[in-house]
Amino acid sequence: MRYCIYFMFKLFVIALIATSCSTSLIYDSTTTRRPYDYESTSLHAEVIPFFYYDTLSVFLKISREELLYTREFDKAPFTANLELIFNSQKWLLTDTLSNNSPRWIRQRFDLKKSENELDNSWLQYSVKDLNRNSSQSAIREVENIVAWSTEENWPIYNGFISIGSKISIITDVNTTWDVNHVIPENKLPAPPYSSYRNPLDTIKARPHSTINDNWIVLDGSQVFTSPDKELSLVIHGMSAEFPSLKNVRHLIESVRYIATRSEFSALLKASNPKIALDEFWLSCGKSPDKTRKLIRTYYARVEEANLSFSGLQEGWRTDRGMIHIIYGVPYRVRRDYWTEIWTYGEEGTSNTLTFRFKRKIHDLDNNRYRLERSISYRSSWDRMVTSWRNGRVQND
Numbered sequence: 156m157r158y159c160i161y162f163m164f165k166l167f168v169i170a171l172i173a174t175s176c177s178t179s180l181i182y183d184s185t186t187t188r189r190p191y192d193y194e195s196t197s198l199h200a201e202v203i204p205f206f207y208y209d210t211l212s213v214f215l216k217i218s219r220e221e222l223l224y225t226r227e228f229d230k231a232p233f234t235a236n237l238e239l240i241f242n243s244q245k246w247l248l249t250d251t252l253s254n255n256s257p258r259w260i261r262q263r264f265d266l267k268k269s270e271n272e273l274d275n276s277w278l279q280y281s282v283k284d285l286n287r288n289s290s291q292s293a294i295r296e297v298e299n300i301v302a303w304s305t306e307e308n309w310p311i312y313n314g315f316i317s318i319g320s321k322i323s324i325i326t327d328v329n330t331t332w333d334v335n336h337v338i339p340e341n342k343l344p345a346p347p348y349s350s351y352r353n354p355l356d357t358i359k360a361r362p363h364s365t366i367n368d369n370w371i372v373l374d375g376s377q378v379f380t381s382p383d384k385e386l387s388l389v390i391h392g393m394s395a396e397f398p399s400l401k402n403v404r405h406l407i408e409s410v411r412y413i414a415t416r417s418e419f420s421a422l423l424k425a426s427n428p429k430i431a432l433d434e435f436w437l438s439c440g441k442s443p444d445k446t447r448k449l450i451r452t453y454y455a456r457v458e459e460a461n462l463s464f465s466g467l468q469e470g471w472r473t474d475r476g477m478i479h480i481i482y483g484v485p486y487r488v489r490r491d492y493w494t495e496i497w498t499y500g501e502e503g504t505s506n507t508l509t510f511r512f513k514r515k516i517h518d519l520d521n522n523r524y525r526l527e528r529s530i531s532y533r534s535s536w537d538r539m540v541t542s543w544r545n546g547r548v549q550n551d
Contacts, residue, residue, distance in 0.1 A: 192484045192551065193459045197221050197284070198291040201312040204241075204278035205298045208327045211266040211275060213241050214310050215282070216259055223287040224252045236285040241266055242278055261309060300326040300388050305369075311390065315465060318392040320372045330381045331367055335360035337519070338375035339467045343411055344474050347510065347526055348533040355467050360519060376467060376519045389519055397469065398461035400454060403428050409457050409471055410435065412481055413543040440546040449546050456480045456551075466520030474526035478510055481539050484551040485510075495524060508535055 189195055200217040217237075224233035237248040244266055250256075268275065276297055283290040301310040303323045316322065324332055337360040345351035360378045370377070372392040380387040400406050407422045410432070414422065418435065425431035440446025457471045460479050464470030471480060478497065485497035493514045500506040510532075512524035542548050 189484055189486075190488055190490075191459065191463050191479060193462065194551070196291055197287060197289045198282055200282045200291055202278070202280050202282070202293070202295060203298065203301065203310045203312060204280075204295055205301050205310060205325075206275060207299075207325070209268060211268065211278075211297060213264045213266060213278065213280070215239065215262045215264065216309065216312070217282065218258055219250070219252070219256060219260060220258065222250070222260075222284055224250075225286050238281075238283040238285055239264070240281040240283075242280075300324065300386050302388060302390050313465075314388075314390045315393050315397060316372050316390060317395045317397070318372055318374050320392075322370050322372060322390070324366075324368045324370070324379050324388060326386060328381065328386060330383075330386070331365055332379040332381060333365050334363045334370070335378040335380070336363040336373055336375060337361060341408075341468070341472065343472055344477050344526070345528075346532075346536050347478065347528050348530050348536055349528060351528060353525065355520075355523075356515065356517070358467070358519070378519065391466070393465075393469070398465070399458045400471075403432065406454070407432055409454070409480075412477060413439075413540050439544050445546045448550075449543070449548065452548060452550050453480065453543070456483065464522065464524075466522040467517070473524070475512055475524055478526065481536070481543070482508075483548075 193199070198217070198221055200215060203214040203216075205212050205214065219235070222235040222237070224235045226233050233252040235250045235252070237250070239246040239248060241264060246264060248260075248262060250260055277294055278297055279292075279294050281290055281292040301324075302314065302316065303310050303325045304316065305321045305323055310325075311322065337358060339355055339358055342354060344353065360376060363377075366379075370379075372390065374392045376389060376391050378387060378389050394402070394405070396402060396405075400409060407419075407428060410422070411419050414435065422428065422431050422435060436450050437443070437446050440449045456479055457476075460470035460473070460476030462470065464473045464475045464479070466473075470476040475495070482499055485499055487498045487502070489496040489498075495512040497510040497512070499508040499510075511527045513527060515523040515525050517523050539548075
């Protein structure tokens with residue numbers, strides 16, 4: 156009974172947060188009005204709150220390349236200064252740059268246990284670069300189970316990790332784990348004007364093995380469940396290059412949205428696929444300079460889609476990823492827990508274009524949304540694809 160009450164309480168909190176987001180749907184700030192505009196903020200910290208044996212630990216990972224390092228005088232060291240707020244508890248973090256500084260800052264913070272049950276279930280955080288006066292803030296659910304990379308000695312962010320990585324399942328319950336596994340089909344969504352039934356809607360993970368806590372990550376989705384079904388964890392094995400694309404096969408696959416069927420088939424069968432792909436892009440850009448800009452824009456959007464929309468599949472293979480790649484960052488996003496509405500163009504004008512996405516509940520993916528397709532999108536889609544093929548697409 157206690158578990159049921161707690162579960163209902165968590166659902167209420169989720170609904171409350173979703174409602175609070177949906178009651179103020181239009182924001183003035185760029186970062187909230189355009190949540191998928193990756194370049195709108197210079198900070199992209201990874202924050203993982205984990206409750207383990209009565210201690211709420213917050214694991215912070217941030218790239219030094221995103222921070223502004225300054226010095227007080229010529230021979231002084233360059234330092235970055237961060238202000239970190241976790242559930243109203245504040246820290247100041249100073250990092251000194253040296254020739255041996257690795258790319259990432261990793262820091263663990265142990266919070267004092269709060270008497271407020273909500274504070275132990277949700278983390279409201281803010282990361283601020285004091286030198287640049289830029290910040291990042293969000294709310295994350297506190298985890299009671301994490302996948303831990305034994306190679307990096309660090310928890311895995313959002314469940315995405317390279318195939319072949321060694322991990323441990325960490326929780327304060329001593330148990331074995333039943334492992335289910337599935338490799339999703341790498342199918343692409345149909346254009347927004349076409350009828351489409353996603354084969355992943357009914358995909359199920361099948362029993363694979365039983366383990367204690369150590370695991371080597373497989374391709375596809377893996378579900379770890381305790382025998383009493385009280386605890387479960389989903390991870391997704393990705394290529395080592397994720398979220399970017401570097402393998403020429405993957406680079407070719409991602410241009411399917413703008414390539415004709417015959418062009419795409421020729422690219423896949425080419426004896427030298429790298430040269431064939433270069434020639435495809437040059438035919439779109441017409442000149443080397445325009446081609447380089449076009450390629451940069453397209454694959455930047457692919458990477459952004461992977462960062463924001465990944466789950467069972469890489470983000471660029473999803474409905475939202477497809478729209479993001481072809482149309483770019485929406486002018487405005489309205490969203491609650493169940494729906495996202497993307498608007499392109501100034502609202503209230505004849506040039507306004509709106510896409511509606513509905514959340515699809517899935518055991519293996521809590522980030523699935525389906526586009527509500529319509530034949531009315533045919534003309535705008537054709538115009539945008541033509542713009543790509545004629546090298547007329549601009550940066551966001």
